[in-house]
Amino acid sequence: QTVVTQEPSLTVSPGGTVTLTCASSTGAVTSGHYPNWFQQKPGQAPKALIYSTSNKHSWTPARFSGSLLGGKAALTLSGVQPEDEAEYYCLLYYDVPQPWVFGTGTKVTVL
Amino acid sequence: EMQLVESGGGLVQPGGSLRLSCAVSGFTFSDYYMTWVRQAPGKGLEWVANISPDGSAQSYVDSVKGRFTIFRDNAKNTLYMQMNSLRAEDTAMYYCARDRDWNYDYWGQGTLVTVST
Numbered sequence: 087q088t089v090v091t092q093e094p095s096l097t098v099s100p101g102g103t104v105t106l107t108c109a110s111s112t113g114a115v116t117s118g119h120y121p122n123w124f125q126q127k128p129g130q131a132p133k134a135l136i137y138s139t140s141n142k143h144s145w146t147p148a149r150f151s152g153s154l155l156g157g158k159a160a161l162t163l164s165g166v167q168p169e170d171e172a173e174y175y176c177l178l179y180y181d182v183p184q185p186w187v188f189g190t191g192t193k194v195t196v197l
Numbered sequence: 198e199m200q201l202v203e204s205g206g207g208l209v210q211p212g213g214s215l216r217l218s219c220a221v222s223g224f225t226f227s228d229y230y231m232t233w234v235r236q237a238p239g240k241g242l243e244w245v246a247n248i249s250p251d252g253s254a255q256s257y258v259d260s261v262k263g264r265f266t267i268f269r270d271n272a273k274n275t276l277y278m279q280m281n282s283l284r285a286e287d288t289a290m291y292y293c294a295r296d297r298d299w300n301y302d303y304w305g306q307g308t309l310v311t312v313s314t
Binding site: 126131185 | 232241242243244247256257258259299300301302303305306307
């Protein structure tokens with residue numbers, strides 16, 4: 087069973103920078119895993135931020151960026167705002183038998 | 198405007214059945230893979246199942262294989278999931294989402310399924 091692991095929690099100061107990572111139990115994460123990133127605030131549905139490693143949606147703030155870093159997918163928040171406090175999930179593609187697996191999630195606190 | 202609206206959740210006893218629906222508008226439904234994702238109370242997101250644009254191919258997470266069936270009616274712009282033999286561990290908010298070429302862009306607001314006596 088494939089496991090996708092994220093940091094359980096991270097704390098960042100307003101205006102600071104934080105990088106979240108997404109690791110696969112099967113080995114290095116590559117562009118072929120088509121990493122997606124989502125933000126979820128309490129009581130709300132997930133909101134898409136990044137797809138295919140680094141592509142932003144039209145609604146994604148410029149301070150969010152995606153990349154591959156040291157064999158993992160990464161989401162960097164630069165110039166963090168108080169409203170960025172949320173849970174963040176990655177999603178990786180594995181083809182067969184189960185095409186997609188979510189990461190364990192990272193709670194980002196802005197303090 | 199893209200809209201995905203889930204319905205059909207509710208309280209059901211263990212061993213019971215429910216059918217979830219996801220009505221979509223604002224895009225050509227029959228062009229896209231569609232997916233169900235769930236989230237148990239206080240837990241993370243779990244990918245559950247997806248279906249190809251023409252409905253001919255489906256994939257499932259192991260924990261629901263043989264119990265859940267994803268299907269779609271392209272004429273009605275609606276995605277479904279038939280859930281049988283429900284267990285307490287199926288209790289969750291269920292979301293539908295559009296998959297545009299490995300890009301999960303639009304999501305519904307979810308429908309809550311509670312499996313309990």
